[in-house]
């Protein structure tokens with residue numbers, strides 16, 4: 001899950017912009033974060049302004065810029081996040097944590113919690129995974145009635161296959177494809193974490209992915225160490241992620 005930086009509350013005529021209704025924030029959010037679901041990372045022209053803390057949980061945050069992300073209808077829909085209660089201290093969020101560190105992306109577009117995290121960080125990553133159903137795919141016994149057509153998983157799998165298809169063309173002698181080609185494609189497809197994982201051995205691609213996906217928190221990746229993810233909250237010993 002791509003870690004992002006929320007920009008400060010946009011201003012209008014010298015005061016914080018009004019987001020009543022909250023849907024008015026969509027354009028500003030897309031300028032800040034790109035046209036990607038903040039959770040599943042899909043590129044979409046049909047994103048929703050997503051309340052991190054739902055209107056049911058705290059109506060006072062219903063029009064608050066700092067409480068907004070972008071989400072696809074699937075992640076934000078019933079069965080996934082919807083209006084579930086959220087505790088920011090026990091759940092990793094892409095605007096507060098280095099969520100690229102929280103999860104591992106694997107062949108087939110599968111997502112799992114990073115087993116190398118400490119117990120608390122693993123639990124907090126798991127809570128996010130469950131909130132938006134990032135591990136819903138056919139055959140996962142965790143879900144008693146697995147939806148065999150889970151669209152999120154299917155699109156992520158396709159992105160994985162595409163990245164794997166172009167990897168040898170990037171690596172091959174004579175290099176048919178450049179980092180620019182790869183990232184141009186990734187930007188139109190979404191799934192930052194899939195591309196970043198498949199091109200793990202290629203710093204130029206990773207660097208360009210980080211700088212080209214609008215709103216990515218660059219400080220979450222260490223340029224001196226192959227753009228490996230680094231903890232975003234190092235002063236929190238319980239959960240440095």
Ligand SMILES: [Zn+2]
Nearest residue numbers: 037040072075
């Ligand atoms: Zn989504």
